[in-house]
Amino acid sequence: MATQASRMMHLNLFLFGCGHHRAAWRHPNSSIERMGDIGYYEKLAQTAERGKLDAVFFADGHSVGDINENSLWYLEPITTLSAMSRATEKIGLITTISSTFYTPFHAARLLASLDHISKGRVGWNLVTSMFDAEARNHGYESMPAHADRYRRAEEFADVMIKLWDSWRDDAIKCDRQGQYADPGKVSPIDHNGEFFLVDGPLNVPRSTQGNPVLFQAGASDQGIALAAKCAEAIYAVAYDLPAAQDYYRKVNAAVKVAGRRPAPIMPGLVTYVAATEEEALAKQRELDELLPVASSLKQLGTFIEQDCTHWDLDAPVPALPSLEEFNGPKGRYGTILRIIETENPTLRQLLGRLAAGGGHCTMVGTPEHIADKMAHWFHHEGADGFNLMPPSLPNGIEDFVDQVIPILQQRGLFRTEYKGATLRDHLGLKRPDF
Amino acid sequence: MATQASRMMHLNLFLFGCGHHRAAWRHPNSSIERMGDIGYYEKLAQTAERGKLDAVFFADGHSVGDINENSLWYLEPITTLSAMSRATEKIGLITTISSTFYTPFHAARLLASLDHISKGRVGWNLVTSMFDAEARNHGYESMPAHADRYRRAEEFADVMIKLWDSWRDDAIKCDRQGQYADPGKVSPIDHNGEFFLVDGPLNVPRSTQGNPVLFQAGASDQGIALAAKCAEAIYAVAYDLPAAQDYYRKVNAAVKVAGRRPAPIMPGLVTYVAATEEEALAKQRELDELLPVASSLKQLGTFIEQDCTHWDLDAPVPALPSLEEFNGPKGRYGTILRIIETENPTLRQLLGRLAAGGGHCTMVGTPEHIADKMAHWFHHEGADGFNLMPPSLPNGIEDFVDQVIPILQQRGLFRTEYKGATLRDHLGLKRPDF
Known part of the structure; x- marks a missing residue:
């Protein structure tokens, strides 16, 4: 990490449909x-680049969401980022790659090619995927066990890097009277592991960044172990600062044990920004009110395992059993208890909180207020930056770039200009020369 | 097919490195x-679009070529075409997809996404791949047998189309007060075949063209059977008109038996164009003279299974054993005999012919001469168009677009403006509505 004085935040824009609020698509504006219109995504990337953000980021999945619950579709990230790279000049471009479904040769080649095309701006978020519906689109009867997926992910990351390193940086000579490339500098990898047989070399030479930047977001013990072993940057889910600090310290301790330098940790962050707190709250309320109440109550009912369809929407949420007393899945339930405990929301507000970013942190208020809170997390072992999850797009990122970024810049917490040209440059990561 | 009066040629630009002549990269200009510079490919696509060509096309492979023989690397086609789609407006964009290495869900999704991004300009050339070196990059010990690969390819094409048809054209409603999509119009495919288990639906809705256009280039009996069954357009290899006619008639007979309408057949075509025949021949000679003689003679020696390193480069090629007497692989050997028989070339010229496009047709001369020959093939059951393989790039396609295209247009053999916006429109193929 840089010294405290010069330490700067890292900010990514997490792109998702019409925004991260589940009802954002229902807004008249x-x-x-335009979900299939590449011009929509190019403009979002240009706005993020105007704000000097480190990167834009796409999550990914391999099955349709629940059509009955109005899950939106989205373009495939790699093809989308390739087009977006030509509408921007500096901003990083991060896709999600499932090690459970891709062969490493395909993935390494697609990302290396994209790194050439974008002149060194590619990152990849390594995930193992979760759902049987995804597995059954790629030839599995059901999703492999968690532990098997993580062993595969670790081998996958290893093979990816071996493939990217199968051409030395100076392998290509372009000697018109002699050789195009030096055969001594292009080598097979001869990998034969538990999951993969890959001879190599890759059929794409080493790209601008050497290797695209490896992101990870594991929260389970195995996820944290994988991140500690190989992640160069980390996405996190933290509803509030104590949760963020807990994760931050746990990961950095694991990274230290692994003998690696700390990777920037970026929790997800939902923001509602406006000139006054009242206006910001009104923006939030406007989206929350677009939620179809019946299906939101039904969903909440499954999370808390009781019928809440008759509860008063504008009264505080009734008391719920403690985490110890609750017998269902505890992750989301714990977040719900935390929201009630810290915010005492009405039922309608609780539905809104769950609808925008799920368990991620939400900050609502003036640009100064949000900059203060972000700085507080940044200076108190909560975050090295944030993965911005605007509740609605494009306005949510325009608000942030126009109103919050200038304050962070004035305070010396965020760059006023890109210093380098690659995603590694933006993240302060050294190029792995080879 | 359109009536004879209005029948027009289809022309694709087959992009490959510095051009299809093996020594093109050695030319000083x-x-x-720039093999990794996306701007190079964008400019080539713009030149082809200036000539109103139907499409640009990339072949593909899954291993490095022979570095000792100066095989060039190239960007991965899908990522490249996505960027190129944003530098052009009308021209089609065709990638090669190996059914042996991709899962159909990945491939269907990447191509559907690209078809959305390009607003309906995508085609795919279905291949089964050939080399053990490729198989060993994707987890196979060696390449599956030819017959197995073709059974897999047929099932692959079937699953691709089922996935693309898993959303009906009118599935998306965007009803802000109601549903985003109609769940009754998004259906699983429940495919469980010999090679693939794929539940579906795809997580990308039906794209502008419905389905991207399916190209095929099979020359074996199984390849022709597959093309007859599912190809919407066909690439071919024919050294001269009799070979082209033989293939053309064979494929169209098979298509008729399959009860389908004929698909446009486009043989590969290498052209050297100039204002005079002498200049055109000089262009050809200039490239041929850049060939490193030793390695070309070594390669020829392996094709004909005898040592030719001591032969006179500027004398006619000595007599070779007949095809019947030859015991090695007969495909390339037959082409070599055909070249000697029809052109009586010097050894140096033979090496040049083999170095530019291999067994594909070569036409050398003035724009009028080349337009005449193309028209002759077009009117005599040799071709419905051509897959242009310029020996060097970008000049080879600039020459063709500036000098040959205007003549074809004047003769009413080629479009003067795009009539539609999709690749299906350019090829005269109906959109498969669903």
Whole structure:
């Protein structure tokens, strides 16, 4: 990490449909008709680049969401980022890659090619995927066990890097009277592991960054172990500062044990920004009120395992059993208890909180207020930056770039200009020369 | 097919490194330093679009070529075409997809996404791949047998189309007060075949063209059977008109038996164009003279299974055993005999012919001469168009677009403007509505 004096935040824009609020697409001004229009995504990337953000980021999945619950579709990230790379010049471009479904040769080649095309701006978020519905689109009867997926992910990351390193940086000579490339500098990898047989070399030479930047977001013990072993940057889920600090310290301790330098940790962050707190709250309320109440109550009912369809929407949420007393899945339930405990929301507000970013942190208020809170996390072992999850797009990122970024810049917490040209440059990561 | 009066040629630009002549990269003006520069490919696509060509096309492979023989690397086609789609407006964009290495869900999704991004300009050339070196990059010990690969390819094409048809054209509603999509119009495919288990639906809705256009180039009996069954357009290899006619008639007979309408057949075509025949021949000679003689003679020696390193480069090629007498692989050997028989070339010229496009047709001369020959093939059951393989790039396609295209247009053999916006429109193929 840089010294405290010069330490700067890292900010990514997490792109998702019409925004991260589940009802954002219902807003009259939403871009819901443009989910397949590349111009929509190019403009978002340009806005993020205007704000000097480190990168834009796409999550990914391999099955349709629940059509009955109005899950939106989205373009495939790699093809989308390739087009977006030509509408921007500096901003990083991060896709999600499932090690459970891709062969490492395909993935290494697609990302290396994209790193050439974008002149060194590619990152990849290594995930193991979760759902049987995804597995059954790629030839599995059901999703492999968690432990098997993580062993595969670790081998996958290893093979990816071996493939990227199968051409030395100076392998290509372009000697018109002699050789195009030096055969001594292009080598097979001869990998034969538990999951993968890959001879190599890759059929793409080493790219601008050497290797695209490896992101990870594991929260389980195995996820944290994988992140400690190989992640160069980390996404996190933390509803509030204590949760963020807990994760931050746990990961950095694991990284230290692994003998590696700390990787920037970026929790997800939902923001509602406006000139006054009242206006910011009104923006939040406007989206929350677009939620179809019946299906939201039904969903909450499954999370808390009781019928809440008759509860008063504008009264505080009734007392719920403690985490110890609750017998269902505890992750989301714990977040719900935390929200009730810290915010005492009405039922309608609780539905909104769950609808925008799920368990991620939400900050609502003036640009100064949000900059203060972000700085507080940044200076108190909560975050090295944030993965911005605007509740609605494009306005959510425009608000942030126009109103919050200038304050962070004035305070010396965020860059006023890109210093380098690659994603590694933006993240302060050294190029792995080879 | 359209009536004879209005029948027009289809022309694709087959992109490959610095051009299809193996020594093109050695020319002082070659773009060999730009193999990873997306701007190089964008400009080539713009030139092809200026000539109103139907499409640009990339072949593909899954292993490095022979570094000792100066095989060039190239960007991965899908990522490259996505970027190129944003530098062009009308021209089609065709990638090669190996059914042996991709899962159909990945491939269907990448191509559907690209079809959305390009607004309906995508085609795919279905291949089964050939080399053990490729198989060993994707987990196989060696390449599956030819017959197995073709059974897999047929099932692959079937699953691709089922996935693309898993959303009906009118599935998306964007009803802000109601549903985003109609769940009754998004259906699983429940495919469980010999090679693939795929539940579906795809997580990308039906794209502009419905389905990207399926190209095929099979020359074996199984390849022709597959093309007859599912190809919407066909690439071919034919050294001269009799070979082209033989293939053309064979494929169209098979298509008729399959009860389908004929698909446009486009043989590969290498052209050297100039204002005079002498200049055109000089262009060809200039590239041929860049070939490193020793390695070309060594390669020829392996094709004909005898040592030819002591032969006179500027004398006619000595008599070779007949095809019947020859015991090695007969495909390339037959082409070599055909070249000697029809052109009586010097050894140096033979090496040049083999170095530019291999067994594909070569036409050398004035724009009028080349337009005449193309028209002759077009009117005599040799071709419905051509897959242009310029020996060097970018000049080879600039020459063709500036000099040959206007003549074809004047003769009413080629479009003067795009009539539609999709690749299906350019090829005269109906959109498969669903």
